[in-house]
Amino acid sequence: MSEPIVNAESGGSSVTAAVQAESRGGAACSRLLAASRLLVLILPQLLVVSATAADSAITLVALMFLMYSWLADDWSWMVRPAVWMRWALALWLWMLIISLFAYDIDHSYLMSLAWIRFVIFCAALEHLLLDQVWLRRLWCSAAMTAVFVALDGLWQYKFGADFFGYERHSADRLSGMFQRPKIGSYLMMMFMPVVVGMYIYFAPERSRHSRLIRIVIGVVIMVLMGTIFVSGERMPFLLALAGCLLLLVLSSGLRRRDVLIAGVCMLVSGSFFVNPVSLNRQLSTVTDIKQVAETAYAKAWSRAFDLGMDAPWLGQGVDAFRFACNDPAVGHADKITTCFKHPHHVYLEWFESTGIIGLIGFIGFAVAILRIFLRAHGSGQLSMMNYGPLASVLLVLWPIATAGSFYGSWRACLFWLMLGWGLAAVRGVQGRI
Incomplete structure (x- = not known):
């Protein structure tokens, strides 16, 4: 009789230990979830303070998401990956393969291995971190940060x-709180989520203070767009205008009258903040378009295409442009005129780095993202709240926009934040696509 009692006791202790372990695992998961959400919430600020800090936060969120999946034994996001993630994982594997033949093998491998953090981070936002409550909190964080950054930039301009106490970068370029002149790029990416989110969350047509709310939204548009204009960054200004046109095309819940009013606010802001220096720089865009072949960007694009054609199937390796651009032994030496750290064009960067196969993979990735949003929009399930991140990603x-590096730069962090934000918003409305 004693033996069964001992077994029962040992069995009971095992069950108790299992329950305690499960409880500890649940507590650990809760802490990981809270810490990850906090890091995502402050990412708009970290992107202003330091690119390294923002990248570190993204890496930590990715690692904590993996740890959460292990503790919760939930790998559904990996077992049944979304289409965009399949393309991203295929790209990652291809990056590892072509690194064997890269211009700088060690650097290409390191950049390729590290690139997976963006994919995991995006999956974390889509599958776990951003529910409806945290989507609203992220919008609040982004909105407050964007408005403060814009006001800070206008102060520097004036x-x-x-x-x-940070001085402007040059006579025709603002830097604001950034170390380099990228305040316009930051505000361009934040512009659509902030403005559209403000309209949706405050819903002026359902408020007793609709006129006041519309005035506030108009002022915010003027401040943001005015800062982008006087920042001296021409492509962000053009892309912000294009974003408003995209919103006008896609809008159904948002009344087009309000979009047109927003356009008037932008024109007013441009005339209000304009000075001869900033106006001349923005208008010089027309001249640059006419003489595009003579611009520094066009010369960098030509060199990137030349490097890609030197190794059309495998490319020069991930992030190889910064090293191979000035090397006369690669490609045609007469193409070496203007070199940057990257080609300033996302599709040419993928072609130069990973060859034709990698470029096809990236196009497939981009099309998968586009289909997610368009399918949701066509079904009528995409709420207006999602149009902001959608516009920024698109x-x-x-294809004709200048862009930062897609492999590990500040702009890559901003892009993946917007993509994860948009995917989470779509998933919250209609689940997996």
């Missing part, structure tokens, strides 16, 4: 130094 993928 007085030569911003709130913190504008960055616009």
Whole structure:
């Protein structure tokens, strides 16, 4: 009789231990979830403070998401990956393969291995971190940060130094709180989520203070668009205008009258903040388009295409442009005129780095993202709240737009935040696509 009692006791202790372990695992999952959401919430600020800090936060969120999946034994996001993730994983594997033949093998491998953090981070936003409550909180964080950054930039434009004493980058370029002149790029990416989200969350047509709300929204549009205009960054200004046109085409829940009013606010802001220097720089875009072959960007694009054609199937390796551009032994030496750290064109960067196969893979990735949003829009399930991140993502993928590096730069962090934000918003409405 004693033996069964001992077995029962040992069995009971095992069950108790299992329950305690499960409880500890649940507590750990809760802490990981809270920490990850907090990091995502402050990403709009980290992107202003330091690119390294933002990239580190993205890496931590990706690692904590993997740990959460292990503790919760939930790998559904990997077992049944979305179409966009299949393309991204295929791209990652191809990046690892072509690194064997890269211009700089060690650097290509390191960049390829690290690139997976963006994919996991995006999956974390889509599958776990951003429910409806946290989507609203992220919007609040982004909106407050964008407005503050814009006001800081306008202060620098007016007085030569911003709130913190940082001087402008040059006579025709603002830097705001950033170390480099990228305030316009930041506000362009934030513009659509902030403005559209403000309209949706405050819903002026359902408010007793509809006129006041519309005035506030108009002022915010003027501040954001005015700062983008005087920043001296021409492509962000053009993309912000294109984003408004895209919104006008896609809008159904948002009344087009309000979009047109927003356009008038932007024109007013442009005339209000304009000075001869900033106006001349923006208008010089027309001249640059007529003489595009002579611009520095066009010369970098030509060199990127030349490097890609030197190794058309495998490319020069991930992030190889910064090293191979000035090397006369690669491609045609007469193409070496203007070199940057990257080609400033996302599709040429993929072609130069990963060859034709990698470029096809990236186009497949971009089309998969586009189909997700268009399918949701066509079914009528895509709420207006999602149009902001949608517009920002589509504008960055616009083939004729200049762009930052897609492999590990500040702009890559901003892009993947917007993509994860948009995917989470779509998933919250209609589930997996």
